[in-house]
Amino acid sequence: MIEVSGIRVPLSKLDGTDSREKVVIRQALARRLHVRQEELGRVTRRKRSIDARKKGDIQLIFTLRAELPGGASAEKALLARLASKREGGGVRVVEAADRDFPLPLAHAPHDQGSIIVVGAGCAGLFCALSLARAGLEPLLVERGDDAARRSRVVRHHDETGELDPESNIQFGVGGAGTFSDGKLQTGTKSPFHRLVLKTFADAGAQQRILWDAKPHIGSDVLPGVVTRIIGMIEEAGGTVRCRCRLVDLDVSGGRVHAVTLRSEDPETGIVTEERMPCSKVVLACGHSARDVFELLVQRGVPMERKTFAMGVRIEHLQADIDRALYGPSAGNPVLGAAPYSLAVHLPSGRSAFSFCMCPGGYVVSAANEPGGVVTNGMSYSDRAGENANSGLLANVFPEDLPGDDVLEGVKLQRACERAAFEAGGGGFVAPAQLVGDFLHGRPSAEGGGVEPTYPRGVSWGDVSRCLPSYITETLRAAIPEMGRKLRGFDRPDAVLTGVETRSSSPVRVTRGDNLQSVGVRGLWPVGEGAGYAGGIMSAAADGLRVAEAVVADAAEELGA
Structure with missing residues (x-):
């Protein structure tokens, strides 16, 4: 070929x-x-x-x-x-063949005990699918709902402000990526990328993701896609349980022996707990599973602080972004809604950057804890919304945090989210401010030419009250620089909605060259929550990489 x-x-x-x-x-x-x-x-x-x-x-x-x-x-x-x-x-x-899932082992290691995958985000889904196709019959547990029920729960939250802490934009089949546009571009390189794209396409995503340089699926299509991947896992011999979360980890002698799982029937509300012996646990819990991080600390699993980012969502009219990037060709159906990616390195030594840019998209309520406002962005497959939005973020470095608590970054995230909840006045209303007012350090009293899309409504004021000063000072210095790179980015009536705190995990569950926890044999940290990915593609690829290591480990134990 x-x-x-x-x-x-x-x-x-x-x-x-x-x-x-x-x-x-x-x-x-x-x-x-x-x-x-x-x-x-x-x-x-x-x-x-x-x-x-x-x-x-x-x-x-x-x-x-x-x-x-x-x-x-x-x-x-x-x-x-x-x-x-x-x-x-x-x-x-070139060779026509691409990387594929590992071949099945000669026989499944039933005598080894269960292989459990915790979390059905992209890392967990692809890891479980690979393990199932290798004949290892994994159990995939997800604390949230299946995609169909989860979509209804998210709509209910948007309409009423009632939050289900176990099923929301962060938790449920497909993970946080299901409601964040489904962007499949990545700055990482992996031999698994083509396999990830092909699997999504086989599960119902548009075929164009196989060749678009900036592919996306859309948050209207993704629930069906991840549901079909669940079906692939079950068809290959895996088992999937929703409304089932990890509440304890039996670690002794430097290895995993069992997990305790708590399940809830969504119809009856009946809760049951089960201790399940196992030899291998793949931890793909996502970046918002703060209770899991606390459990790992209690059980002595090695973790470390890592750099993460926080800031706000910024919204512009998509038509203005199109004109800035495509000139007289703006609106051409071949081009579609224009995406952008911006980064500014400042004399202070800090940087600001756009993140998860959603052309023709919407700012969403991404909270999973009562009393805390979290924003994110999403687009539908047609990207036909009036506004463009992206995260406007600055890094939080480990040295910015006080003390030596490994979860200090989680504490900072939570404090900012609660400040945003209070600034919004409750009910998951979000604080918002016009760019012009933000740059001049004054609260906003009303909106302008860009209508906010956040579903719970906004309360005009001062978003800088919800973030550390080093974040707001960095953003204030960066926005005019970004306006020089992308015409109109610093327009005074662009909207800032706070706060965006979940772009990445503030911790890393330390793993060795064999991809297992450095202190606990049989525990395999994977994906964004463990600190080894930053988006759908890198998370899915990391899940496949860990699955390959688990299969090799199982084969070695079997003497294969």
Whole structure:
């Protein structure tokens, strides 16, 4: 198979339909290879990105793969012909196969005891799916609800302000990523990325995620996708329990021996507890499972502070972002709603950056504790909302925190969330402020041209009261700099909604080269909550990497 990168197609040649794009890229590939179109077999897109540096001449850049009817001999002849013309750059022969799940072990190790995966976010889902397909029959437990019931619970919270601490935007099948747009781009590299994308596509996500440079699924599509992945796990021999959470961990002699699980029937409210012997526990609890962090401290599991970030959500009109990035081509259906990514490094030594940017999206209520306001962002698959939003964050470093308590970062998050709850006046109403007022250090009394999308409503005031001064000072210095990078970012009536505190975990559950806890054999920390990922793709890839290590460990114990 031939792979060709750097194929440029002018925006003007496309009309937003997939059928037209397929025709155009086949023509472009034939020209690049100096062959007739009929000499090409099946052509597939491997990557598609947008080059908008010249707003009057926006181009799409493709990496394509093509099968040649003549097979390996035809590929070799084509490469030689291109080399003779000195036009072989960006053309190579590749293997068609991508990384796949591990092969099943010869027999399942029933005598070893249960393998339990705690948490059904992306790390837990992909880890459990991989373990199930290897024949290890894992038990996946999730403290929140299945995706369908969870969606109803989230809507109920948005409408009434009533919060279910066990099932919300943070907890439930799919984890926090289910209600945060489903962005699949990542700055990390992993051989598992293609497998993650393919699994999502097989589970019902749009096929375009397989080639878009900035793929996303959408928070309207994700509940169905993660439900189908649950079905894949069960079909492969795994078991899934919702409304079931880890409440204790039996650790002695430097290894895991059992877990205690507490289950609740959502219909009757009946609660039961069960102590379950096990030899392996994959801890994929997510960054908001603060009770789990407290349990780990009590049981002597090694943990450490890590850098995390806090700030606010910033909202602009999406049409303004489109014009700033795409110029006269703004609104073209090929381009869709424009995303941005900004970072500023300040003379103070601190930095601010955008996070989880949601084109055509909405600010959401992401609380999971009574008395604390937490914001996040999401987009639907069509990204057709009037506003753009992103996290506007600054780092909190371990040295910013007092004392030596490993959970000091959690205490800071909670204090900021409670301050935001009080500033909003209760009911999970969020404090909000206009950018112009924030920059001048004055409270806002009313909104402007950008209507806030936070579902519980906002209370205008001063969001800086809810955050440490080093965060607000960093954001005040950064916003004008970001406005110079992206026209209109610092517009005075853009909206800041507080607070965003859950972009990443403030702790890391320390693990060794074998991916197990450095102090507890049989405990495998994984994903965002354990401090080893920062988004859907990196969490899923980390789950697969840990699953591969668990399978190898099980095979070694079996003498396979």
